[in-house]
Amino acid sequence: MTTNPAPIWHPFTQHGLDDPIPLIARGEGARLYDADGNHWIDAISSWWVTTHGHAHPRIMAAIRDQSEKLDQLIFAGWTHEPAETLAAELIRITPDPLTRVFFSDSGSTSVEVALKMALGYWTNVGQARSKILVLEHSYHGDTIGAMSVGERGVFNKPYEPLLFDVGTIPFPHVGREQASLDALEAACAQLPAAFIVEPLILGAGGMLIYPAWVLAEIRAICARHNVLFIADEVMTGWGRTGTRFACDQAGVIPDIVCLSKGLTGGALPLAVTLCIEPIFAAHLSTDRSKAFYHSSSYTANPIACAAANANLEIWRDEPVQQRIDTLAHTQAAHLSLLSHNPRVANPRRLGTIAALDIVVPDSGYLSNLAPRLIAFYRDHGVLLRPLGNTLYVMPPYCITAEDLAQVWDGITLSLDRLS
Ligand SMILES: *Cc1c(COP(=O)(O)O)cnc(C)c1O
Numbered sequence: 284m285t286t287n288p289a290p291i292w293h294p295f296t297q298h299g300l301d302d303p304i305p306l307i308a309r310g311e312g313a314r315l316y317d318a319d320g321n322h323w324i325d326a327i328s329s330w331w332v333t334t335h336g337h338a339h340p341r342i343m344a345a346i347r348d349q350s351e352k353l354d355q356l357i358f359a360g361w362t363h364e365p366a367e368t369l370a371a372e373l374i375r376i377t378p379d380p381l382t383r384v385f386f387s388d389s390g391s392t393s394v395e396v397a398l399k400m401a402l403g404y405w406t407n408v409g410q411a412r413s414k415i416l417v418l419e420h421s422y423h424g425d426t427i428g429a430m431s432v433g434e435r436g437v438f439n440k441p442y443e444p445l446l447f448d449v450g451t452i453p454f455p456h457v458g459r460e461q462a463s464l465d466a467l468e469a470a471c472a473q474l475p476a477a478f479i480v481e482p483l484i485l486g487a488g489g490m491l492i493y494p495a496w497v498l499a500e501i502r503a504i505c506a507r508h509n510v511l512f513i514a515d516e517v518m519t520g521w522g523r524t525g526t527r528f529a530c531d532q533a534g535v536i537p538d539i540v541c542l543s544k545g546l547t548g549g550a551l552p553l554a555v556t557l558c559i560e561p562i563f564a565a566h567l568s569t570d571r572s573k574a575f576y577h578s579s580s581y582t583a584n585p586i587a588c589a590a591a592n593a594n595l596e597i598w599r600d601e602p603v604q605q606r607i608d609t610l611a612h613t614q615a616a617h618l619s620l621l622s623h624n625p626r627v628a629n630p631r632r633l634g635t636i637a638a639l640d641i642v643v644p645d646s647g648y649l650s651n652l653a654p655r656l657i658a659f660y661r662d663h664g665v666l667l668r669p670l671g672n673t674l675y676v677m678p679p680y681c682i683t684a685e686d687l688a689q690v691w692d693g694i695t696l697s698l699d700r701l702s
Pocket residue numbers: 389390391392394422423424425481486487515516517518519543544
């Protein structure tokens with residue numbers, strides 16, 4: 284295995300403890316290769332972004348084509364064909380009330396944009412509403428605003444003094460859904476600006492799933508109190524939960540939607556925040572001070588937009604839904620084989636995502652569990668990255684049955700080793 288020699292400070296990495304870092308040279312489908320010909324199965328889609336597989340020929344071709352025409356363009360006061368096509372297509376495939384597309388470049392920035400849209404809306408319509416409601420255990424990104432609306436803990440402890448106050452609604456655990464809905468109802472009565480939520484499944488919070496009817500109720504409560512409903516579909520979007528968007532399963536139409544990760548099929552960084560017309564209209568004026576003051580240098584980068592357009596063409600022309608259904612079905616079969624393993628608790632699945640909690644009697648061992656498992660899987664040719672004691676498999680939709688079986692074999696072996 285070739286490893287990293289350069290002075291890079293890696294994300295979410297304790298360089299004082301963790302192992303040497305593999306140097307990857309090439310990716311194809313669900314596999315990653317190093318220069319020596321070793322390969323790993325990417326069982327978490329390179330952190331939830333790769334949907335159709337690495338280096339999908341159609342996305343790579345779109346990137347090559349666009350790179351010969353226009354690489355980058357200021358997006359304030361100027362526009363280009365890939366962004367125009369993408370925005371029109373996004374509006375076409377999402378529910379009618381969503382009418383406007385704002386570009387940015389990561390999930391975190393799409394969330395910052397959503398929060399600023401909500402606050403800008405209330406300011407411009409002349410109402411003093413600025414409180415944001417969130418769901419317990421949520422994750423919305425690592426910038427200061429996104430951390431503020433996410434779960435507080437070891438990951439953001441040093442930055443706590445900079446984080447703003449939010450109202451936290453308890454997670455709707457099985458049997459306690461009504462308590463959660465009642466808490467939201469009470470909080471909405473205080474006239475907050477918005478409620479932001481990951482629809483149907485909280486990803487980084489531990490792959491916590493809640494039912495579609497709860498999401499529909501949440502949405503109805505927000506509507507009743509005129510609280511803007513923000514769906515963070517950064518992880519759930521593009522088929523992960525079994526449908527193109529998780530909100531589709533609950534028949535829910537948000538006021539604001541954040542999309543990133545699979546937007547380009549996972550090939551290039553790009554994000555969008557879609558909103559309903561009244562939010563845009565509140566910023567539309569002959570008064571310049573009412574404009575939406577947000578931009579980043581690479582907003583709507585043409586090459587990234589071209590990759591996203593290729594993703595949408597793949598959704599249009601290839602049997603993507605069929606691949607998702609097949610993967611979901613196979614994941615369910617593998618998960619059920621492990622459901623009686625004494626080391627497994629709460630086996631659960633939503634669409635292509637399968638997760639379980641590992642039962643470890645000694646909690647001191649727990650703190651060390653995830654890094655040890657990561658190393659074990661890496662040595663067995665699989666890229667997995669547990670969240671604490673929560674193990675999940677979230678592969679690209681093109682993974683072969685054989686590769687997926689190897690992933691689950693590795694998991695079974697690792698659980699046996701724990702005994
Ligand atoms: C990953 C993620 C984000 C942040 O996206 P980045 O591109 O990493 O900034 C935001 N929300 C959710 C639900 C995510 O899973």
